[in-house]
Amino acid sequence: MGRFCFCFPKCRVAKIMAWLQIVLGGLVILVSLASLYKLYNAGFFLHNEDICRHLYTGRTESFSEGFDIRALKDRVDEVLDQMSELQQSLERSVKQMDKAHQDLGKTTMSKLDHKRFLEQQVIKPLYSAHIALRQIRFPNLDPNSSTISIKEPPLINAFITEEIRKYITPKENRIGKMNIYGTKSVHNTIGHSCALMKKELEEYMDYDIGSYCKDDWNLAQKLMVGGCDPLPRRRCLTRASKVYNKPFPINDSLWRTPEDGNVRWNNYQCRNFACLSSKNPKRGYSKCTGCFDMEKEKLKWVVNSSLPVDFLIRDVLAIKPGQLRIGLDFGIGTGSFAARMREQNVTIVSTSLNLGAPFSETIALRGLIPLYVTLNQRLPFFDNTMDLIHTTGLIDGWMDMLLLDFILFDWDRILRPGGLLWIDRFFCLRKDLDDYMYMLLQFRYKKHRWAVVPKSESEVYLSALMEKPPRAI
Ligand SMILES: *[C@@H]1O[C@H](CO)[C@@H](O)[C@H](O)[C@H]1NC(C)=O
Ligand SMILES: *[C@@H]1O[C@H](CO)[C@@H](O)[C@H](O)[C@H]1NC(C)=O
Numbered sequence: 025m026g027r028f029c030f031c032f033p034k035c036r037v038a039k040i041m042a043w044l045q046i047v048l049g050g051l052v053i054l055v056s057l058a059s060l061y062k063l064y065n066a067g068f069f070l071h072n073e074d075i076c077r078h079l080y081t082g083r084t085e086s087f088s089e090g091f092d093i094r095a096l097k098d099r100v101d102e103v104l105d106q107m108s109e110l111q112q113s114l115e116r117s118v119k120q121m122d123k124a125h126q127d128l129g130k131t132t133m134s135k136l137d138h139k140r141f142l143e144q145q146v147i148k149p150l151y152s153a154h155i156a157l158r159q160i161r162f163p164n165l166d167p168n169s170s171t172i173s174i175k176e177p178p179l180i181n182a183f184i185t186e187e188i189r190k191y192i193t194p195k196e197n198r199i200g201k202m203n204i205y206g207t208k209s210v211h212n213t214i215g216h217s218c219a220l221m222k223k224e225l226e227e228y229m230d231y232d233i234g235s236y237c238k239d240d241w242n243l244a245q246k247l248m249v250g251g252c253d254p255l256p257r258r259r260c261l262t263r264a265s266k267v268y269n270k271p272f273p274i275n276d277s278l279w280r281t282p283e284d285g286n287v288r289w290n291n292y293q294c295r296n297f298a299c300l301s302s303k304n305p306k307r308g309y310s311k312c313t314g315c316f317d318m319e320k321e322k323l324k325w326v327v328n329s330s331l332p333v334d335f336l337i338r339d340v341l342a343i344k345p346g347q348l349r350i351g352l353d354f355g356i357g358t359g360s361f362a363a364r365m366r367e368q369n370v371t372i373v374s375t376s377l378n379l380g381a382p383f384s385e386t387i388a389l390r391g392l393i394p395l396y397v398t399l400n401q402r403l404p405f406f407d408n409t410m411d412l413i414h415t416t417g418l419i420d421g422w423m424d425m426l427l428l429d430f431i432l433f434d435w436d437r438i439l440r441p442g443g444l445l446w447i448d449r450f451f452c453l454r455k456d457l458d459d460y461m462y463m464l465l466q467f468r469y470k471k472h473r474w475a476v477v478p479k480s481e482s483e484v485y486l487s488a489l490m491e492k493p494p495r496a497i
């Protein structure tokens with residue numbers, strides 16, 4: 025009688041474990057069979073030699089266009105890992121029970137413990153493995169059509185989190201007709217590198233719909249910089265500063281340091297604007313020393329400089345009086361270029377990333393437009409639209425030449441004929457200068473200003489002001 029009592033919980037668990045293993049094993053076999061069946065079906069029904077060849081040579085990377093077999097494999101591997109973890113954890117528990125049995129002569133596991141054990145250690149992992157398998161979507165095989173019709177949105181099998189999958193899934197128009205874009209559905213996109221940063225993205229998309237988001241803009245920025253760009257939208261409420269005051273009026277805000285209270289400082293080394301001064305060595309950013317010092321910023325592009333690489337806004341605007349109205353400032357800064365241009369009635373959009381300091385908030389609080397973009401993406405402007413592109417402080421000699429080439433062609437695309445490209449204090453190694461010059465000159469722009477001066481023994485500064493020619497072809 026007594027022995028039976030000791031044995032009871034242990035045997036129960038052992039029994040459950042055995043059953044679980046059988047169930048899990050069954051699941052795996054089912055999935056494998058299902059995928060194999062579909063593969064072979066595809067091959068035999070369609071008599072498509074290519075598909076067969078793929079099958080027989082074992083080249084399964086893409087047995088059919090659009091279906092991501094690699095994602096499928098990853099997913100199955102993931103489930104297998106989960107199940108082997110579950111098995112180990114169950115075996116560990118049984119061993120511990122054995123030990124407790126020997127030591128104490130009886131086990132003390134109550135029914136409540138037992139229930140909790142099942143919930144936490146068994147049901148939860150089993151459930152997530154089950155869901156992971158369930159969510160794998162296979163291509164629809166339409167026997168009437170000559171090709172396998174794939175309805176799977178790309179990347180969908182790479183993610184388990186429901187919110188990510190919901191986001192990626194194309195949204196069909198409700199009335200079943202074409203929408204204003206002439207498409208039947210709207211596709212939300214994410215950067216393909218999101219698949220490489222799955223953990224981070226799943227953390228980012230882990231929230232309760234409608235509740236407050238975590239204070240995690242830096243995670244979002246890390247994802248973007250890492251190539252998960254565009255990021256998915258979220259359905260949670262972004263936090264704001266606890267003491268947000270209305271911004272200063274525009275005649276005041278352009279050249280005034282914003283109020284500390286209007287920025288959330290949690291994720292920066294500095295906790296106020298005073299700390300961001302160029303004298304502070306621990307301010308957490310380096311690309312734009314002195315950018316938060318308005319007295320220094322006020323001198324840029326308006327005060328005669330001793331260096332020929334520093335062009336003045338006055339001189340640049342004089343080249344095309346009244347014709348420079350809108351433009352892009354590509355770099356990292358606090359918007360002082362846009363502020364100066366605004367005084368000249370020129371509207372400038374400033375790119376910004378919050379690299380260690382609140383650049384975007386600062387630009388916006390000054391009454392200017394921050395464009396939160398990385399180097400990854402095609403610029404969100406149409407062809408032949410900008411009167412001016414000014415760049416400083418970001419595009420330097422650190423950059424891969426091929427990347428720079430793609431960026432330059434993108435700038436050329438958005439610049440209108442007769443628009444100006446102002447390269448401001450680009451610097452690189454002296455020995456690389458010829459390569460960069462070649463890249464700039466390949467567009468055959470008209471040179472208005474061109475200056476090279478030494479920066480250090482091995483480095484040089486280059487500034488250029490060039491005009492895009494008409495392209496009437
Ligand atoms: C395939 O074709 C047959 C006969 O032409 C038709 O009855 C069947 O509905 C079609 N199936 C699909 C899925 O279109
Ligand atoms: C800004 O404009 C308001 C009203 O238009 C004026 O009262 C105020 O003095 C101006 N401030 C500055 C700094 O010019």
Ligand SMILES: *[C@@H]1O[C@H](CO)[C@@H](O)[C@H](O)[C@H]1NC(C)=O
Binds near residue numbers: 328
């Ligand atoms: C700056 O230089 C221009 C000509 O290059 C000159 O006309 C102007 O007086 C100078 N301004 C100052 C403040 O030195």
Ligand SMILES: *[C@@H]1O[C@H](CO)[C@@H](O)[C@H](O)[C@H]1NC(C)=O
Binds near residue numbers: 367368369
């Ligand atoms: C900017 O526009 C305003 C209003 O149209 C005008 O009063 C001002 O003179 C302009 N400034 C410049 C520098 O052209």
